[in-house]
Amino acid sequence: MMTAFRPLVIVVVAIWLMVICCRVDIVAGDDLKLFTIHVRDDMASGTPCVTRVNCTGFWNKMWPGQEFHYSDLRKSRVVCTAMWNDKDSNWQAFDPFRYAGHLHVYTSIREDGFYFSFDQSNWTLISKWFS
Known part of the structure; x- marks a missing residue:
């Protein structure tokens, strides 16, 4: 059961990181004008x-x-x-x-x-x- 749970955690963390990185780019883009x-x-x-x-x-x-x-x-x-x-x-x-x-x-x-x-x-x- 642990092995099935681990890929799900990795996917969730990867999606979370992508969302955070996209938000940082948007904010940084506004600040760098x-x-x-x-x-x-x-x-x-x-x-x-x-x-x-x-x-x-x-x-x-x-x-x-x-x-x-x-x-x-x-x-x-x-x-x-x-x-x-x-x-x-x-x-x-x-x-x-x-x-x-x-x-x-x-x-x-x-x-x-x-x-x-x-x-x-x-x-x-x-x-x-x-x-």
Whole structure:
């Protein structure tokens, strides 16, 4: 009787492992989508000071019209910090729950603050500069 039971256990365990492996692939596939944050300095072209932006742990110097991209595979929040003249601010550049389904997010840095968009056409003010 033990010998008849053993193949059944092996089949059940094999099916269970296949189901678990398939579920892991589905979840891992969702987690491994590459998202890109685009940050553009949209200050007036005569603006004398450099904007400094940090989204990745490193400071990027930006001049009017300049853009940088930050791509990542992880699914966690990204908060950026910026400094301009005697002002500074921070904003949430990426949130995996709020921005689900969007692989590109855009930030426009302007004299009055930071604007957010998914399509570079419709912009929403999300943060202002602090003195």
